[in-house]
Amino acid sequence: MQPPDRADRALTGEFWAGIDRGELLRPVCGRCGRSFFTPQVVCPTCRSEQWSYQPSSGRGTVYSYTVVHRPPEPSFEAPYVLAIVDVAEGWSLLTWIVDCPAPDVHIGMDVEVRFTAGPDGALLPAFTPRSADRDATEVGA
Numbered sequence: 001m002q003p004p005d006r007a008d009r010a011l012t013g014e015f016w017a018g019i020d021r022g023e024l025l026r027p028v029c030g031r032c033g034r035s036f037f038t039p040q041v042v043c044p045t046c047r048s049e050q051w052s053y054q055p056s057s058g059r060g061t062v063y064s065y066t067v068v069h070r071p072p073e074p075s076f077e078a079p080y081v082l083a084i085v086d087v088a089e090g091w092s093l094l095t096w097i098v099d100c101p102a103p104d105v106h107i108g109m110d111v112e113v114r115f116t117a118g119p120d121g122a123l124l125p126a127f128t129p130r131s132a133d134r135d136a137t138e139v140g141a
């Protein structure tokens with residue numbers, strides 16, 4: 001049996017539908033107001049089931065990172081930078097840093113979301129250094 005398309009998945013479908021249209025969403029609790037990630041059945045802080053997806057600014061800072069030289073499968077082009085990014089609304093996600101040489105990545109670096117085609121061609125939320133003169137039209141790396 002095939003798994004459902006990512007946009008049809010019960011808990012994460014809305015998140016992936018947002019990615020597919022170039023919008024980063026995050027779960028926000030209707031009771032305590034906190035953002036969290038990954039999507040959960042209940043808010044990890046107050047256990048409320050009353051949460052909804054809301055838009056994110058897509059801006060954040062690098063909390064931590066590592067450079068992967070031996071990818072889990074050949075379709076990943078190595079080396080690449082895997083990072084935890086703290087996003088402005090108080091949530092974080094495991095992601096990639098793209099369009100930046102690995103030696104230039106540092107903890108605390110200001111980054112912004114950039115939707116990048118993954119190995120199967122579907123868009124994924126990656127992050128790139130925040131820069132005013134960046135060409136934001138390029139997709140992929």
Ligand SMILES: [Zn+2]
Pocket residue numbers: 029030031032033034043044045046047048
């Ligand atoms: Zn809550």
